[in-house]
Amino acid sequence: MKKNIYIVGVGLIGGSFALELKDIFKDSNIIGIDTSTQNLNIAKQKNIIDSHAEINDIVNAFIIIIAVPVKAIIKILPKIMEFILPETVVIDFGSTKLNICKNLQTHRQRSNFLAAHPIAGNEFSGPDSAVKGLFTNKTMIICEKNKTNEKFVDLAINIFKDLKMNISFMDPESHDKHIAYVSHLSHISSFMLGKTVIDEEKNEKNIFDMAGSGFESTVRLAKSSPKMWTDIFEDNKLNVTEALDDYIYNLKNIRELINDNKFDELETKLKKINYIKNILNGINL
DSSP: OOEEEEEEOOSHHHHHHHHHHHHHOSSEEEEEEOSOHHHHHHHHHTTSOSEEOOGGGOOSEEEEEEOSOHHHHHHHHHHHHTTOOTTOEEEEOOSOOHHHHHHHTTOTTGGGEEEEEEEOOOSOOSGGGOOTTTTTTOEEEEEOGGGSOHHHHHHHHHHHHHTTOEEEEEOHHHHHHHHIIIIIHHHHHHHHHHHHHHHHOOOHHHHHHHOOHHHHHHHGGGGSOHHHHHHHHHHTHHHHHHHHHHHHHHHHHHHHHHHTTOHHHHHHHHHHHTTHHHHHTTSOO
């Protein structure tokens, strides 16, 4: 009998993961669930999923992957948990973890749930962007693994390792704090740089003609989904505002050095910051 694997959210992350699961579990039914009929049709046409269903149609599930925005996860996760069997594992790929974990902490089937966050993706979205290899050499963060049945943790880790992912374990609070700095702040910076340039350069041709690869790479994230990122910023509000405070402090400091003609001090500071390249050399981008 074929295993039923449900993918809730057949966009970039969910669709790409579905493609990988097709290879790992060849004798399986990959079933898509999405609020967008268009996304489901595209996913079916691209052979990302075998069929589609509604949440209420979940039956005999082996694995359920939830790859939708955080707000939606918090809303639908308890409902999905009501349709699972003792042998079903539910894995969420939400970009924040604390509120998702809190939402399920007293659920009678909490041990069937694994909180995870793949540090993978790009500025694109939707099933048209789904691609095999998206997760290769990327990190999968797992939270509260001690609250998940060991056999489900082992199953998930084996899948992630098959995708050549690195595994990291964190508590939800630490995850949300650190991700605000290394991910959420990057997206805010990208959006705001784009806004600053658009506000100043009313002539779009000037932006196109003068923007080099540095500008393009820095604002690349501003092409990401505004709805998804608004939800993330709302869910991780306290950590995001703390990260912003630190960032604004540093921006003001750089401005003061430039304004006060303290360029030797500025160069010294930039040289210290330049150490970041040694850290990034260890990351597969």
